[in-house]
Amino acid sequence: MGLFVGLDVGTQSVKLVAYDPDARQIVATAGQPLDLAAGDDGSREQRADWWVDAVRVCFSRIDPAVRARVVAIGVSGQQHGFVPLDRSGSVLAPAKLWNDTSTTAECDEIMDAVGGPARCIELAGNPILAGYTASKLPWTRKHRSQAYARMATILLPHDYINYWLTGELWMEHGDASGTGWLDVRRRDWSPEMLAATDPDRDLRECLPPLVPADHLAKIRPALADELGLPHSVRVSAGGGDNMMAAIGTGNVVPGVLSMSLGTSGTIFTYADRAVVDDQGRWAAFCDSTGGWLPLICTMNCTVATESVARLCGFSTRDGDALLANTRPGADGLLMLPFLNGERTPDLPHGRGSLFGMTATNLSRANLYRAAMEGAMYSLKYGYDGLVDAGLRFEAVRLTGGGSQSAVWRQMAADMFGLPVDVPEQAEGAAFGAALQAMWAVERASGGDADLSALAAAHVQPDPRLSAQPHAEATSAYQAHYQRFLTHLDAIRPLYAD
Template identity: 65%
Template sequence: MTLTAGIDAGTQSVKVVVYDDQARRVVAAASAPLELSSGEDGSREQHPDAWVAAVRSCFGALDAELRGRIKAISVSGQQHGFVALDAQGEVLAPAKLWCDTSSSAECVEIMDAVGGAERSIALAGNPILAGYTASKLPWTRKHRPDVYQRLATILLPHDYLNFWLTGRAFCEHGDASGTGWMDVRTRQWSAEMLHAIDAERDLTPCLPPLVASDRVFQLQPGRADELGLAREVIVAVGGGDNMMAAIGTGCVVPGRLAMSLGTSGTLFAYSDAAMVDPDGSWAAFCSSTGGWLPLICTMNCTVATETIARLFGFSTRDGDVHIESTTPGAGGLTLLPFLNGERTPDLPLAKGVLTGMGTHNASAAHFYRAAMEGATFTLKHGYDAFLAAGMQFDRIVLTGGGATSAAWRQMVADVFDLPVEVPREAEGAAFGAALQALWACSLAQGADLSLAELVDAHVGIDAALACTPEPSRVAAYREPYRRFLEHLVAVRQLYTA
């Protein structure tokens, strides 16, 4: 029996799961909430100390005997965050997060410096979009000059937790591809993109070394004692939360589409080759498994349903009742749920827009359905770009908090006209990290086992939560989706003017 732990440091909480490879199940789990500091300028920040405190809290909540039997751990972390360290390894400022849109002007400045979005894609595989790490550096230079002057090491959120656990600064290719300054084709830092970020300073010495997905590091003895773990515990490289969710949902071979309904919404599919779109319709990321992970990310998913539920004074746990009492199209309501600005489509300065309200649909139920449909339609808009590129899928593997809603699972099946499956282990990113840790253990013990083979053996589907498209509802969603796209065209003109 091997016990491994997966740590998922998300936007709203830190979660830890402990996986038993013989029982093929998660045998323990703990979570701790995180606060988000928000500013009217679009700033969204957290202090890395809060992540550390939450990790301590999670391990402290686990049974001591169980902790002592854990062999390996791995960290999943929210992508794109910027953690600035000084020469002594101390945090210089709160971390700017993936959902921070205050540096949208700097995105344009960086791309202008290299010759536009097309040139940025040619150099690194991606344009610099709102939330990507790259724009946070010139923003810091302008607004926190002392921090920028003292900056010695640049880390992503999951990198920082690895640094805290191991005392080593390193970065793996999946999470690194979300910075905007790594060429996803060559898996190397791009000197030209770094120069575009700051033409007067060579940022290369600030970047941690890039490491392969099968590397392991030793847990610091002091951290082991602090967390109640054995000193022999190894730390796998981990990755961005989307990359770890790909492992946790079995999306490590071509042809599978994973969808995460969390604070942000994501669609991703494994590829054996770099999938770079010349128009930047999706994020051309690397996976944390040695391949690539073309990805669609929307910045407003469960945040839309939670906002409407809060507005009308009910819990999203009771939201399915409102969906069941209404019909596709929300009685003519259309919600473009761009409450945090939006990345896909690329509208960082956009706001939420609600249209079509009349006396017949001015109800909590219709508003809630419009929020859920708006979040789902935004993902469908991104999915259409995958189809236009020739990608084909036969099912959707659904994860994230929204996947606990039976109504949302059925809505996804009907809007996308694809069967929906839900993994047996609900915490896809944390579970994926635990599986990566298990793979690291297997390699350390001399096993000749690919990660895809291990994932195939351990990722199971909850048959009771599966659903298939209902033909009448598939047809009923076509007109509301067409209406959504029409409104999107109008809003795009409004918020890019």
């Protein structure tokens, strides 16, 4: 069948996996770190050419014989980023990213223009939260007016890589959901939300066409030659990293809960209908298979543990060993790890807080555990909303960098009271992109490929990495989580503006 490549253009790095579906194994991987431009105002930006250069490096590290066998490429990308192009297709400004909180005021401006958050949910299914693409446009109009005036096309990060690969412009419904403009119920743009973002311009003229999840396009021949790929290579629709991670963890049927522990933390599940919350407690997104993906996102996950490790002078690779003699609750130390502001809970102006310090519990190990627990409590806060809505789950499928930690895995099992599985393919987003490309090629070849069956065949758990909940720890975490909620209520007024 040949090989299928998944590219994941993340915040910290670009990752490439080449998957052989006949052998059921990854035959090659490559990665390249990315820089991040961060400002005190909450801005988080990257240059689009950094992504392109990193993709080039990844392909250059793959054996030419492997590259020659590639059939198709799927691209996963960090959600919500804003890439403005001029009429010639040139990038006009650095891309503002998902974790950029400098546009919080613009979120409120857009929502006020349509009548508030509840009206946004009525119109499109989601409020405009910190980091969503919509708020980045009025910010750019104010602070980069020349770039905004020349803007002809609005792209998301994975859209831009698709454009670079193929020369064609498109969006798909999953990643488009994260703009704040897509009416997820109708799976089309909301004219009211677009007008609220810019009342003087028809932004729909700047948006590429929406394509189905099984869309395919040809790679540019000149680029195929540069990358050492066949001219016959196709590029699939791709999607946001969470949408691709859903495919890569087999979360394409109801009842599965995926949890991604990376720079951000996310939990999400498949639905065959739009699952919208009137209070906006979760993101009511579409997925990248033709369904929907109710999703919880936190902006501080491994960010918190990495910050503590850096402060205390050790590597996160040594974190599990450091925590060997700690217990749930970190001996009374509690962290609200809102280092980048926070989306869940909704505190875009929030900052990290540390509570319960004593002369005996303020150790490196307890501090590291408190960071890890705080990140998980934020995810639990969002999870409770999904459960309140009637969704039920039998197990957690874990992906992202945190999934490689035995302590993270056991903490997830204990805190959520569910068994935890980790797929054999650790790079869930990149692997999901490869599977989506394979599915699209099979459908284009005249087959009636079923994505759920394909995922069941190719997404297998690694039994060595499974974790079962311990009743005693689950009970202990219930009490510690209530303490987290109490402190959360206490600090909310401090960061209301």
